Amino acid sequence: MDNADHLTVSDVISQTEQFDAIVLGAGISGLVSASVLLRDGLRRVLIVDEYDHIGGNHIDWSCGGYTFDIGSLIFQDDSPLLAHFPELLPLYIPIEPRWARLNPQGMITTYPISVRDDIFGAGIAETIRIFASVIYARLFQRNMRNAREFARYWIGSRLLYRSGLESYMKRFYGIATDGIDIDLARKRMLWISEHASIRNLIGRALKRKQQGPTNRQMARPKQGFQFLYSAAAERLKRNGAEFQLAADMQAIDKIGGQFQLQLKDRIVTSDRIISTIPIHMAERLCRRDSGRKLETITLIGLYFSFAGDRGFSQSIIYNFSHQGAWKRLTMYSDFYGLVDGREYFTAEVIGNHVGGSTERAERDFRDHVHTNGLFRGDLRLEGSHVLDEAYPIYSKGAALHAAEAIRQLRDFGLESLGRQGGFNYQPTARASTVEAEAALRISVGS
Numbered sequence: 001m002d003n004a005d006h007l008t009v010s011d012v013i014s015q016t017e018q019f020d021a022i023v024l025g026a027g028i029s030g031l032v033s034a035s036v037l038l039r040d041g042l043r044r045v046l047i048v049d050e051y052d053h054i055g056g057n058h059i060d061w062s063c064g065g066y067t068f069d070i071g072s073l074i075f076q077d078d079s080p081l082l083a084h085f086p087e088l089l090p091l092y093i094p095i096e097p098r099w100a101r102l103n104p105q106g107m108i109t110t111y112p113i114s115v116r117d118d119i120f121g122a123g124i125a126e127t128i129r130i131f132a133s134v135i136y137a138r139l140f141q142r143n144m145r146n147a148r149e150f151a152r153y154w155i156g157s158r159l160l161y162r163s164g165l166e167s168y169m170k171r172f173y174g175i176a177t178d179g180i181d182i183d184l185a186r187k188r189m190l191w192i193s194e195h196a197s198i199r200n201l202i203g204r205a206l207k208r209k210q211q212g213p214t215n216r217q218m219a220r221p222k223q224g225f226q227f228l229y230s231a232a233a234e235r236l237k238r239n240g241a242e243f244q245l246a247a248d249m250q251a252i253d254k255i256g257g258q259f260q261l262q263l264k265d266r267i268v269t270s271d272r273i274i275s276t277i278p279i280h281m282a283e284r285l286c287r288r289d290s291g292r293k294l295e296t297i298t299l300i301g302l303y304f305s306f307a308g309d310r311g312f313s314q315s316i317i318y319n320f321s322h323q324g325a326w327k328r329l330t331m332y333s334d335f336y337g338l339v340d341g342r343e344y345f346t347a348e349v350i351g352n353h354v355g356g357s358t359e360r361a362e363r364d365f366r367d368h369v370h371t372n373g374l375f376r377g378d379l380r381l382e383g384s385h386v387l388d389e390a391y392p393i394y395s396k397g398a399a400l401h402a403a404e405a406i407r408q409l410r411d412f413g414l415e416s417l418g419r420q421g422g423f424n425y426q427p428t429a430r431a432s433t434v435e436a437e438a439a440l441r442i443s444v445g446s
């Protein structure tokens, strides 16, 4: 600090509002953090967000009867989030989604890999080459330095290419697979080693047919995420939380061991600040800018309605083909019903691959689905959403830089966690809940 050197600690405290804790960000990590703190006995917690809504990047958009999410957002009835907010459960809509993928051969087939289509469908000669390349990789390509080498070791370079997994990984991670940190690849691509290890393959072959998932899949209510999360907000408010949304956060200073958060229209103080906002934003607020912004994916959500033959029956399709900047599409009309006879869906496009342009994203999507014989009929763009900071890009050195930035914030006293604050790709609200609980070193119910 200190821009308030001339004030004594008691002056500052008497002029400001005091909270037991301040939580930056009202996404899943922020809501769970507030819930944990209140359960832990704190009486007054302020939740501040620059967004004008609760739920962070759980964002929907409705127009003319259609209702879209920015991406594929699916929940489960056994999520630990429901231990914090049990009132959410009856508001969700039970769904029975099926997942598939578009492979490089233009087929809609099993996600994430199809032994029949990707291996045996390649013909005898190519099947032999695929198996030979797996054996070669297991024997001679054991040295793994990046995500590409990790995947190659497990499924061999021929299947990596033929299945389209490498193209999908590039789309998903936002950079070429040989630029992705090996440690992060191990963590995030565990499913490859689990599916491809010989022990597991034999184990699965000997076991009786695997049971399907025992939990129930759910979508948010048609009324949207605000309707859903206002139920959670009400519980938090009853327990002592206050929300300040659409907040203009200007600075965080430390005065006599107390944090002082300066908002445009008010100053609040607390002993404790939990930050779930992007690291560079927290650094800026604390005037501790490291000068290096961690790279993140910008996601463009294209909101389409459609009448005609879509060319597949599953609700969620992943793009594993070698072309196209879109990563995944979700048919919301399968969950909420048709509107005037029209289906509707969101296509998630990696913004970094189309120069951040919605027009290019739309053109690229239309060309690609046309080439692959999908969506034959009347395809109409109803709207779009550009989401910066959707999730981290794990380029080499990024994890180290994030850890260092988080450590510096912690030295200042700020606890930074969550998808943004922890620079951690948390695929689900479940992961965000578990990790927020762990970060605050509290186990629910204890």
Ligand SMILES: Cc1cc2nc3c(=O)[nH]c(=O)nc-3n(C[C@H](O)[C@H](O)[C@H](O)COP(=O)(O)OP(=O)(O)OC[C@H]3O[C@@H](n4cnc5c(N)ncnc54)[C@H](O)[C@@H]3O)c2cc1C
Residues within 6 Å of the ligand: 024, 025, 026, 027, 028, 029, 030, 049, 050, 051, 055, 056, 057, 058, 070, 071, 072, 073, 074, 075, 276, 277, 278, 299, 387, 388, 389, 390, 417, 418, 419, 420, 421, 426, 427, 428, 429, 430, 431, 432
């Ligand atoms: C496309 C997509 C699909 C997902 N699919 C699923 C799913 O199927 N199931 C599931 O359970 N979860 C899904 N998730 C989300 C998952 O639940 C995350 O783990 C969770 O949303 C992370 O919450 P968070 O509070 O840590 O961070 P976030 O919600 O990412 O953000 C926290 C806070 O950071 C700030 N912030 C974030 N982005 C910006 C920005 N661009 N500009 C300014 N401030 C910003 C805001 O204050 C925000 O409230 C999905 C998320 C996305 C983006």
